Amino acid sequence: MRRKYFFIFFFIFFLSTPVSGGQIGEVTFPDRLLHGQSNLTLNGLGMRTFAFFDVYAAGLYLATPSKDAQAVLRADTPRIMTMHFLRGVQAKQIAQAWQEGLDTNTPSAEASLKDRFAQLATMMEPMDKGDTLDCVYEPGAGTTIRVKGVVKGIIPGKDFSDALLACWIGPKPGPGEKFRAGILGQP
Numbered sequence: 001m002r003r004k005y006f007f008i009f010f011f012i013f014f015l016s017t018p019v020s021g022g023q024i025g026e027v028t029f030p031d032r033l034l035h036g037q038s039n040l041t042l043n044g045l046g047m048r049t050f051a052f053f054d055v056y057a058a059g060l061y062l063a064t065p066s067k068d069a070q071a072v073l074r075a076d077t078p079r080i081m082t083m084h085f086l087r088g089v090q091a092k093q094i095a096q097a098w099q100e101g102l103d104t105n106t107p108s109a110e111a112s113l114k115d116r117f118a119q120l121a122t123m124m125e126p127m128d129k130g131d132t133l134d135c136v137y138e139p140g141a142g143t144t145i146r147v148k149g150v151v152k153g154i155i156p157g158k159d160f161s162d163a164l165l166a167c168w169i170g171p172k173p174g175p176g177e178k179f180r181a182g183i184l185g186q187p
Contacts (some may be wrong), residue, residue: 021042021156022042022059024047024115029057032113033040035061038063042061043059045059046060046168046179046183051052055087056084056085056089058092058175060183063077063078065185068184069180073162077139078136078137080134081164082134085129085131085132087129089126090126091124091182095121097118098121099117099121101167102107102117105166113163119155120145123152133147134146135164138157141154142154142157142160169184
């Protein structure tokens, strides 16, 4: 008798539990990530495409969701940009994209910021389908770069985190306007 009630409860529970997370392509992102003491919310999703091929799916997590790129960049709160690769990409291509993103979205970057982007480039590895790249900003600590689940280093400065995020949500996002709108949760 108890077994019958257990299965009824189990069935009703799973029918009544909403599916959690956002999905883009074949990749599902959780609605929330716990980072230290911060509960970050999925702000939006974007798909980086190149020549009709999906390259990576990305999700931006913020302490306070926002559709305003400037508000996101002004906030000095934890944030995570995570990418799930859907095809192979060489480290050199990733590093080149970082440099182009900096040049395009932060054209008056100081030498120290350019040096930190060069440091970021040295942390890149060839990415295969299923690999992840995470950029985790913590105020006062800097941006932790995690490649394939392994911490490659921490790059200091909010200015670095802002310039990095501007590669996706700045005035001229490398992955395009549709990607930018998706990451910002805009229709």
